[in-house]
Amino acid sequence: MNHDDPLAPLFAKARDAGPHDTASQQFGFETRLSARLRQREKTSELLVLWPWRLLPVFAVLTLMLTWGFWQQQETNLDLQSAVEEYSEEWAYVEALSGRYL
């Protein structure tokens, strides 16, 4: 400790006061600690169980996505054929009307 330090006497006096009196707060501490440990255990158990509980949701979601993807493919094919059909028709009209040339 540096004795030339102007704060040294203040620190020395503060040290004399000792630590705060926490006797009243220590009362029943073991019970509270025990309860908190149990609570933590319950929470960690829940965290482990959640993915399993959500398994049906994941399964339904996968099925819906697969069905949605399949539907999209169908729609795309329909659209593609419609476009192709229209293009052909348009080409005939253009050729017959002479505008094609």
Add this chain to the structure above:
Amino acid sequence: MWRAPMATISLDLGAHLSSMPDETTLHLARNGDETAFGHLVAQHKGRVFALVARFAREAHQIDDLAQEVFIRAWQRLGQYREEAPFEHWLSRIAVHACYDFLRRQRRWSLFRSVPIESVDLPDTDRASALEAREVVEKALARLKPKERLVLTLFELEGHSVREIAALTGWSEANVKTRASRARAELKKILLSS
């Protein structure tokens, strides 16, 4: 890997343990004996409370922090190698928990406007020890977590540089640098008011 059987913990103090030496209690606690751990808690809670009360002011914060220390100890009991006394091992956990608490407080204070308490340097000869402690703690609260931790351990808890290095895991040179920086900052706070 050792895992604390938390679901079955019951911190009753067994009368048969009260006369047991610390090593036996420790051995039992490490093997998952909740009663033995309860005995360790009862034996060391005073020291832990005294330390955490240096950093937390509100009663609920002190209680939460003390609980955090013992929860960490319970979870890490399997890692305790008995190379150092249990009290030292627990103190290291307590110091780290306090440091984490200070950092959380600091982060939290960035999101809300915390009024800065003015600190007046009292007349050291006339001020009582409690007044002096109050002033020092108020001034320390305005320092950065690392600075506050090192100065509290050094000036109020009376630890040496080597002990602080062992408690915090910082090098001795680092502890000295931080202590001197913290002291300069504290001087600025106290002498400017």
